[in-house]
Amino acid sequence: MSFSNNDFMPCEQVLPNIVLYIDHEIFDDQQLNAVELHFGTCTDCRDQMEQESAALLLMKNLLCNALNEELPESLCDRINQQTEDLYIQMKQGAQSSGITEITYTQTTYTEITSDGATQIEITSEIRREFPQE
Numbered sequence: 001m002s003f004s005n006n007d008f009m010p011c012e013q014v015l016p017n018i019v020l021y022i023d024h025e026i027f028d029d030q031q032l033n034a035v036e037l038h039f040g041t042c043t044d045c046r047d048q049m050e051q052e053s054a055a056l057l058l059m060k061n062l063l064c065n066a067l068n069e070e071l072p073e074s075l076c077d078r079i080n081q082q083t084e085d086l087y088i089q090m091k092q093g094a095q096s097s098g099i100t101e102i103t104y105t106q107t108t109y110t111e112i113t114s115d116g117a118t119q120i121e122i123t124s125e126i127r128r129e130f131p132q133e
Helices: 011-022 029-041 043-066 073-097
Strands: 101-112 118-129
Touching: 011 029, 011 043, 029 043, 043 101
Parallel strands: none
Antiparallel strands: 101 118
């Protein structure tokens, strides 16, 4: 494949596209080819791209590790106690209003894969039980 001088992109245009290139977010084939051609001929921009890529990978790994920390047991105990207290209050209030139980559950799961993709899954559930009239 041959490129003309019109296909060559100057450093000033390549540098703002480095993160887009790393994240595979350059969708225009002509622009992608011009950026890749530039990296093939300009060692300064290629080095900058490799440094940015390494820094982003390090940040993703640090973030992934930070998200895997365990909660302190005292915090879990406080949350469980507050949930139990709230349940008792709701149950007492339900007797006067006719509602027997309301449950709300939300689970969030975040994963940053080794290839840099981010997956977030949020599951919510609301369940209400009313007495039969």
